[in-house]
Amino acid sequence: MTHQYPSLSPEQKKELATIAQRIVAPGKGILAADESTGTMAKRLQKINVENTEENRRYFRDLLFSVDPSISDNIGGIIFFHETLYQKSDKGIPFPKLVKDKGIVVGIKVDKGTAGLNGTDGETTTQGLDGLSERCAQYKKDGCDFAKWRCVLKISDGCPSALAIAENANVLARYASICQQNGLVPIVEPEILPDGDHDLLRCQYVTEKVLAATYKALSDHHVYLEGTLLKPNMVTAGHSCPKKYTPEEVGMATVTALRRTVPAAVPGICFLSGGQSEEEASLNLNAMNKTPLHRPWKLSFSYGRALQASALAAWKGKPENRKASQDAFCTRAKINSLASKGEYKPTGQADKAATQSLFTASYVY
C-alpha cells in the first residue's frame, strides 16, 4: 500500500466529478426507472396491465416525455437495459430524449442477487463478469452513470460479517470498473426494512455497513468525488411496534451518515424502500432540516415513491396519459422541495410544534 499507481487521470477525475455534481445539483434528484422485466410485472399487475415490452415502453415514454421543466427537479434517470434501446412514440431514442432535457442518463448494471452459502439466507450481487466491456458500450450509448444494488437484512444473526464484507467488496469492484469507463457509480448497500427491530438497531447496522463500504472503496482506490451513495434511510423495521417521527428518522439517518460517509462524496440519494410517496418526501424533507452539518447533498433516487400515483392514474389507458404525467411531475416537484428542506405539505403543524421533536444528536 505504499505506492500509488493512479487509476484515473486528472481529466477522467474531472469528468466523473462534474457528472456526479450535475446529478445532485441543488433541487435535483434521481428517477429510478430501472425496474427489471420481472419487477415491472409486479408494478403492472397491480393496475391490471399486461407486462409486454410495448406496455413497458409506453409507460417509460409517458414519464420521459413530460415538460422539459422536469429537469429542474430530476438530475438523472436510471434505465434498465431494455429501455436504453427503446424509442419514444415519435421515434426518438430514450437516451436522447432524456439527455436533450439536460438530464443525465444512468444504467442498472448488476445482475441480481446470489446466495451466500453458509449464511442465514444472505446474498451478494453478481454482474462483474465482462462489466468493463459493458460499461464501455453503455458509455457509447449515452450513459454517464451506473447503479448496482446490494442487499442486506437485519435479524438476530444478520447481517453477518461475511455479508457485510462481501457486499462491500463487490460494490467497490463495480465502482472501480465503472470509473475506468467514465461512468459515475452509484453505490447502493440497501439494508431492508423488513423485521421488528427498532430505529437504534437500524442505525447501528447502517453505520457498520457504511463503514465497511467506504473502507472497501478506499482499498479499491475509488475516486470518491466521482461517486454517489444510495443508502436506505435509517428507519425502524416494518413490524416494529414503536413508531418514529420524520424528525427522528432524519436525526438517526444524518447521524449515521456523518459517522461514515466522507465529505468528498458529492451526494447521497436515498432509496425509498417500501415507503409511500408522501412518507418518502416527508422523511427526505426532515433529513434536510436536521440541525447537524451535512457536507453532502441529501436527495432522492426514488422508484415507487415517484411512480406509484402515476401508475395508479394511468391504469394502462391512453386517455389517462396526461393525468399520469401530472401525477409524476407533482411528486418530482415535491421531492425537489424536500431535497432543499422546503417541503410544506398542507395540514402540517407549524415549525414550533415540530422543533421540539428533535432529540439531541448525542442520544444517537
Next chain:
Amino acid sequence: MTHQYPALTPEQKKELQEIAQRIVAPGKGILAADESTGSMAKRLNPIGVENTEENRRLYRQLLFTADQRIDSCIGGVIFFHETLYQNADDGTPFVKMIKDRGIVVGIKVDKGVVPLAGTNGETTTQGLDGLSERCAQYKKDGADFAKWRSVLKISETTPSELAIMENANVLARYASICQQNGIVPIVEPEILPDGEHDLKRCQYVTEKVLAACYKALSDHHVYLEGTLLKPNMVTAGHSCPTKYSNEEIAMATVTALRRTVPPAVPGVTFLSGGQSEEEASINLNAINNCPLSRPWALTFSYGRALQASALNAWRGARDNEKAATEEFIKRAEANGLASRGKYVSSGTAGAAGQSLYVANHAY
C-alpha cells in the same frame, strides 16, 4: 456485528462531545507541552539548559503563566505525566492554573514506540496495559482529554499493511478505553516527513492510513463525536527536490481529509512535525482558506511550532522569562488567527496566494 451493546450512555456521550468541542472552539487550538523527559533533553540541550526536573517545571511555568491573551486561542494543553503533578512557584498546581482559566487539560498516555518484527524498521506504540485504571486516575486528577501517538514512515517499502493495520488497531483500543473513562481521545497517526517522496505520495499514504484508522475506530465502537484527530499535514518529504506552495499543501491536505475523516469528528488538530513556527502557521492558514468544504474544525496541536522562539528567548535565565512568555503568546495568537484563516504573515502577499490553489481533481 448485528447487535449493539452500547459502549456509552447518552450522558457520557454528551460529556465527551462537549469536551471535544470546547478544545476546538472557533479560533482555538492545542498547546502540546507533553514532551517526555527524553524529548525535553533534546529541547533544553541546544539552549544550554540542564535537563533537571526543576528546569522542566520552570519552563512549563513560563508557558502556563501567559496572560489572558491566550485564553481566546488555546483550547487545550497536553501534559506529560510529571508536569501534571507539578506546581507553580506559589504552590498552585499547574492543572488548576490551566483549568481555572477555562482551558482543557490533556495527558499523554502512550508509552512510546516499539518495533514490529519482520518489518523494515516500522513500529507500533505501547501503553495499553492498565490504561483504563490510569485514565480513571487522570480524570480524577483533572484531565479531560488524552493523546496517543502512533508513527508511520514512507519509503520504498513502507508503510506496510501490517504497520498500517496494527497502528490503527492500537489507536482504536486506546480511544475506546479513554472514552469509557470520560476522556476524549486525540488520535494521532503521524506519518513522518522524512524521505524524498513528493506531495502526491504523502497524500496517497495519508489517505490509506486515515481510512484504516476510521475503519478501526468503527470496529471498536468508538464515539466519533467525542474524539479529535491529530494528523500530519500532507507535505513532501524533507529531502524532496520539488518545493510546493502553501496552497498546494493545503489542497492536498484538505482533499485527503475530505476523503477519509467522517464529518462527525469535531476537529482536526494538526501536528507541526519538523515545520518552523512560521511555516506551521502559514500552512494552517492556507488550509483554512482552501476552497473546499471542510466540515470539521481545522486547527493546531503544536509543540515545537509554539515553543521554539520561547525556548530561545528563555535560555534558562529567570530574567528572560517574561520575554520568553511573550514569544509563546505571539505564536499562540498567530495560530489562533491561522485557525480562522485570518493570519497574515509579514512575508506573504495576500492576493497572490489565492491563485496558487490547483483544482482538486488534480489530487
